[in-house]
Amino acid sequence: MWRKVFALLFGFLILGMTFSTASAAASVVEPIKAQPAGATEIPPGVNLGIKPGDEVRPQFWWIIGLIILDFAAHWFLEHYVSSDVATLYDAITMLIDPAKVAEKAGIKGAExxxxxxxxxxxxxxxFRDSKVVKKITYASKDLAEWVSDKLGKDYLKEIAEKYLVRNGEPTGKDFDKIVGNLRDIYSLAKTATDSPEIARSVSRVAVVEGWDITRLKNILDEALSLPGGENAVREAFEGISRYNFGHLYEIEIADILRKEGSKILALNKRISKKGGEIDMIVEQGGKLVIVECKVSSYNIKESQLERLAEYARANNIPEIDVIYSNEVHIQGYHRLLDIKEKIEKKYPVRVKFKRIPSDFA
Incomplete structure (x- = not known):
């Protein structure tokens, strides 16, 4: 009960303030502290019959720069910014270890x-002495409400846990930047698949997996500019929604190869009417190379490499690079060497295996 009473008193304090813009920028509303039951005195004229939704919102220009601490911060966010921003703030306060942060950052006494x-x-x-001494994150109303609307309110807490606070300390990552990029990915997925459900699933998976959202957006944007990129990105989105990251790994590898100097000539190139395709064809140092990508080396099959080798022979492509993400035990390594030997003996093509760990798969 005392929390409601003090929250109400704080609301009237906000409504009654008449600071100038300059004084507001330096003002600090101290945290509301618990008091014994019955110790609260209600000012004359205060009507406790105010119902949810009836509160009068203050003019905001004069409280820009205002610093609000502790429980009062939650109340202020809930009533004057957004309940979703308040949920994010609560999640951060539950995860953060103030004593640990203060000791490591040398900001004892900060709140x-x-x-x-x-x-x-x-x-x-x-904050200490009316100054920011350790930033955690910016939080905007529209982005917090987007998360709540498109993904679900629980994902505000998920984002705080996966990105903003780790081991009781701020990570330095910014909520607004993360969610801004996540919203862009949602839009890309919705456009590519014509499915809000897939777009929602992709966004949820990205958060739950704790993926680097900025990097994910960058490799998707880059893939869209490549030959066959639109189809590759669509298949990646459809796969992510089913927790199948094979196609995502393909465009991740395309991004890595491009940065290493390869020219990506085609992604997901069809080679037969029966549905066979090549993950990508690249040019490396003036030489054409077929690239096959597998999240797991266990999925590298001799029969598939034979089909690629036949295409390589017919199109004068001298090399097939098979790139995989997982570690290979000794038996698996010998299996790959056996496949390599058989293919190279039968076809005029060189087969190379290379491990590149995925940031996503």
Whole structure:
């Protein structure tokens, strides 16, 4: 009960303030502290019959720069910014270890809270003497509400746990940047697959897996600019929604090879009417190379490499590179060598195996 009473008093404090813009920027609302039951005095004229949704919102220009600490921060966010930003703030406060952060950062005496950046945005961090001494993240209303609407409110907590706080300390990653890129990925997936359900699944999987959202967006954008990229990206999205990351691994490898100097000539190139395809054809130092990508080396089959070797022979391509993500035990390594020997003996093509661990698969 006391929390409701003090929250109400804090609301009237906010409504009654008449600071100038300059003084507001330096003002600090101290954290609301618990008091014994019955110790609260209600100011004359305060009507406790206010119902949810009836609160009068203040003009925001005069509280830009205001710093609000502790429980008052949650109340302020809940009533004057967004309940979704308040949920994110609560998740961070549950994960963060203030004593550990203060000791490592040398900011003893600092308190967790928010700084009002605008009507739509706050900075969550540690504050001391009316100053930000340790930023955790920016949090914007539209992005928090997007997460809640498209993915579910629980994903605000998931994002805090996977990206913003680790082992009780801030990671330095920013909620707004992460979710901004995640929203772009959602839009790409929705456009590529014409399915909001797949777009939602892709976004949820990315968060649950804790993927580097910025890197994921970058490799998707780059793949779209490559020959056959639209189809490759669509298949990657469809695969991700089913927790099948093979096609995602293909465009991840395309990005790595491109950065190493290879020219990507084709992605997902069809080689037969029966549905056979080549993951990619690249040019390396003036030489054509077929690239086959496998998340697991256990999925490398002799029969598949034979089909690739036949295409290579018919098109004067001298090399097949098979790239995989997982580690290979000694028996698996000998199996690959056996496949290599058989293919090279039968076809005028060189087969190379190379491991490149995936950041996603």
């Amino acid at each position: 967790l809270g928010i700084k009002v950046i605008s009507r739509e945005k706050v900075l969550i961090g540690f």
